[in-house]
Amino acid sequence: xxxxxxxxxxxxxxxxxxxxxxxxxxxxxxxxxxxxxxxxxxxxxxxxxxxxxxxxxxxxxxxxxxxxxxxxxxxxxxxxxxxxxxxxxxxxxxxxxxxxxxxxxxxxxxxxxxxxxxxxxxxxxxxxxxxxxxxxxxxxxxxxxxxxxxxxxxxxxxxxxxxxxxxxxxxxxxxxxxxxxxxxxxxxxxxxxxxxxxxxxxxxxxxxxxxxxxxxxxxxxxxxxxxxxxxxxxxxxxxxxxxxxxxxxxxxxxxxxxxxxxxxxxxxxxxxxxxxxxxxxxxxxxxxxxx
Amino acid sequence: xxxxxxxxxxxxxxxxxxxxxxxxxxxxxxxxxxxxxxxxxxxxxxxxxxxxxxxxxxxxxxxxxxxxxxxxxxxxxxxxxxxxxxxxxxxxxxxxxxxxxxxxxxxxxxxxxxxxxxxxxxxxxxxxxxxxxxxxxxxxxxxxxxxxxxxxxxxxxxxxxxxxxxxxxxxxxxxxxxxxxxxxxxxxxxxxxxxxxxxxxxxxxxxxxxxxxxxxxxxxxxxxxxxxxxxxxxxxxxxxxxxxxxxxxxxxxxxxxxxxxxxxxxxxxxxxxxxxxxxxxxxxxxxxxxxxxxxxxxxxxxxxxxxxxxxxxxxxx
Numbered sequence: 205x206x207x208x209x210x211x212x213x214x215x216x217x218x219x220x221x222x223x224x225x226x227x228x229x230x231x232x233x234x235x236x237x238x239x240x241x242x243x244x245x246x247x248x249x250x251x252x253x254x255x256x257x258x259x260x261x262x263x264x265x266x267x268x269x270x271x272x273x274x275x276x277x278x279x280x281x282x283x284x285x286x287x288x289x290x291x292x293x294x295x296x297x298x299x300x301x302x303x304x305x306x307x308x309x310x311x312x313x314x315x316x317x318x319x320x321x322x323x324x325x326x327x328x329x330x331x332x333x334x335x336x337x338x339x340x341x342x343x344x345x346x347x348x349x350x351x352x353x354x355x356x357x358x359x360x361x362x363x364x365x366x367x368x369x370x371x372x373x374x375x376x377x378x379x380x381x382x383x384x385x386x387x388x389x390x391x392x393x394x395x396x397x398x399x400x401x402x403x404x405x406x407x408x409x410x411x412x413x414x415x416x417x418x419x420x421x422x423x424x425x426x427x428x429x430x431x432x433x434x435x436x437x438x439x440x441x442x443x444x445x446x447x448x449x450x451x452x453x454x455x456x457x458x459x460x461x462x463x464x465x466x467x468x469x470x471x472x473x474x475x476x477x478x479x480x481x482x483x484x485x486x487x488x489x490x491x492x493x494x495x
Numbered sequence: 496x497x498x499x500x501x502x503x504x505x506x507x508x509x510x511x512x513x514x515x516x517x518x519x520x521x522x523x524x525x526x527x528x529x530x531x532x533x534x535x536x537x538x539x540x541x542x543x544x545x546x547x548x549x550x551x552x553x554x555x556x557x558x559x560x561x562x563x564x565x566x567x568x569x570x571x572x573x574x575x576x577x578x579x580x581x582x583x584x585x586x587x588x589x590x591x592x593x594x595x596x597x598x599x600x601x602x603x604x605x606x607x608x609x610x611x612x613x614x615x616x617x618x619x620x621x622x623x624x625x626x627x628x629x630x631x632x633x634x635x636x637x638x639x640x641x642x643x644x645x646x647x648x649x650x651x652x653x654x655x656x657x658x659x660x661x662x663x664x665x666x667x668x669x670x671x672x673x674x675x676x677x678x679x680x681x682x683x684x685x686x687x688x689x690x691x692x693x694x695x696x697x698x699x700x701x702x703x704x705x706x707x708x709x710x711x712x713x714x715x716x717x718x719x720x721x722x723x724x725x726x727x728x729x730x731x732x733x734x735x736x737x738x739x740x741x742x743x744x745x746x747x748x749x750x751x752x753x754x755x756x757x758x759x760x761x762x763x764x765x766x767x768x769x770x771x772x773x774x775x776x777x778x779x780x781x782x783x784x785x786x787x788x789x790x791x792x793x794x795x796x797x798x799x800x801x802x803x804x805x806x807x808x809x810x811x812x
Binding site: 242290293294297299300301303304305307308309311312315316318319426430433437441466469470471472473475476478479482483484486 | 542548550595596599601603604605607608609611612613615616618619620622623630733737740744748778781782784785787788789791792795796799
């Protein structure tokens with residue numbers, strides 16, 4: 205039998221990873237909600253940010269949290285560049301073209317990383333990588349707690365931005381009705397560009413803050429994109445609030461299934477849930493059916 | 496017609512004569528290219544002709560690989576027959592999946608995600624299924640037994656792969672001219688309009704997935720006999736699916752020759768590079784994949800119909 209303290213520990217780690225997953229998924233779902241593009245390369249953008257953070261740490265001894273000053277603007281710009289060079293040209297193409305072209309971007313990032321760094325797993329050791337704070341029956345790993353706090357703050361900031369600012373409202377208007385938004389004066393192409401860049405930046409933020417306790421290789425992106433799919437669908441594709449709830453849910457499911465059943469079967473269960481949701485509630489568990 | 500037939504026969508004659516001049520390494524590259532072309536054509540039946548963009552065809556590929564292999568190891572059934580059993584099984588699974596998915600009217604991107612999820616579930620189950628040796632996979636012993644689909648040399652595999660591709664091209668051409676194929680196209684172009692003009696769209700889509708699944712399974716069986724090792728990590732991952740999609744979308748979806756063109760270009764050249772005696776083979780292979788990724792993006796942006804439309808355009812001009 206698994207003791208209560210072990211379960212609590214697992215739930216805590218589920219909460220931490222779930223928060224990071226939520227941030228990744230929100231970047232993905234924001235891009236889909238606004239531009240209608242399913243970005244298969246989203247997980248590989250996380251991977252790319254992990255490598256940039258890794259290099260900054262190894263070459264300039266820059267702490268992953270400090271390196272955000274470089275990583276965030278860099279990836280906002282990279283997202284904008286990617287949008288202008290590639291995504292913009294396929295916005296009006298069918299979904300199959302979206303999938304294939306973003307798969308091309310995925311392969312581009314993966315092979316570029318593989319060429320530069322090789323396929324081995326790499327990691328960094330910061331002063332707080334193995335530190336933890338004992339609170340009652342559980343130990344709180346500081347690096348993971350930090351990643352979760354930053355992720356949740358970012359999610360909150362994004363939500364406030366979308367609700368309160370003029371640009372945020374323009375983004376939501378364009379997501380809701382592209383033609384209508386254009387008619388009332390929203391600069392839709394600019395909104396698309398900014399949404400894609402913001403989504404990329406969200407992926408980069410998540411990638412940077414998990415570096416202190418995660419290993420990176422050119423192939424880690426696949427796991428992130430699969431998680432983002434599942435979470436975004438659970439929460440209702442395009443819904444930011446839904447993605448937050450979905451992220452936490454998947455974090456808990458993952459942590460508990462690794463306790464009670466094998467990890468590979470846990471993955472199968474997660475995808476079985478995905479299929480059930482897509483069949484019965486394609487608008488997500490937490491969302492409302494759009495009529 | 497006669498000119499095209501002559502061209503086709505000439506290409507076939509050249510392909511049949513290739514082993515006479517190609518060494519074993521080059522022949523391997525040809526086999527990989529033909530195998531990829533076959534898979535692409537099989538996926539193309541559902542994704543290209545009927546517009547059902549499945550991301551879960553690795554599931555059917557894996558069923559083919561495991562069915563022929565398990566039937567051979569447990570019952571001694573020759574894989575020549577086992578591959579047909581695998582095709583029937585994959586076809587049934589495909590039909591069952593399609594019935595479930597279409598009953599709930601899952602379409603477009605949601606359809607793609609459901610099929611992707613189905614393949615992921617299958618991989619998780621296979622990893623935990625001891626009877627098929629879980630994640631360890633199954634090793635087949637190399638032997639000289641043509642009656643059991645084992646050959647010591649590359650040439651017989653090459654001719655089997657070539658025969659599969661030729662058969663698949665003929666099936667595609669036949670489909671294009673058939674009533675069923677017209678239903679597929681109608682569903683792809685405008686499902687509501689097809690339904691309104693009396694096409695049973697659910698049935699057409701279900702047949703498309705079932706047929707495509709069964710045809711894909713043959714490729715899985717071929718993989719098992721050619722590489723002599725299968726595992727969830729080789730046949731039930733995204734890799735086979737990616738091979739099918741790249742070849743089809745680069746060459747031209749919904750055509751009988753586009754997927755062949757795309758596969759030969761993408762899979763065949765990659766394999767050929769792998770076997771050339773470069774100083775840094777690893778870098779060359781990764782570098783070539785990088786070039787392919789850029790090519791994929793550029794082709795899909797500027798030639799959304801695939802490379803095959805280049806020929807059409809110049810003919811019209």
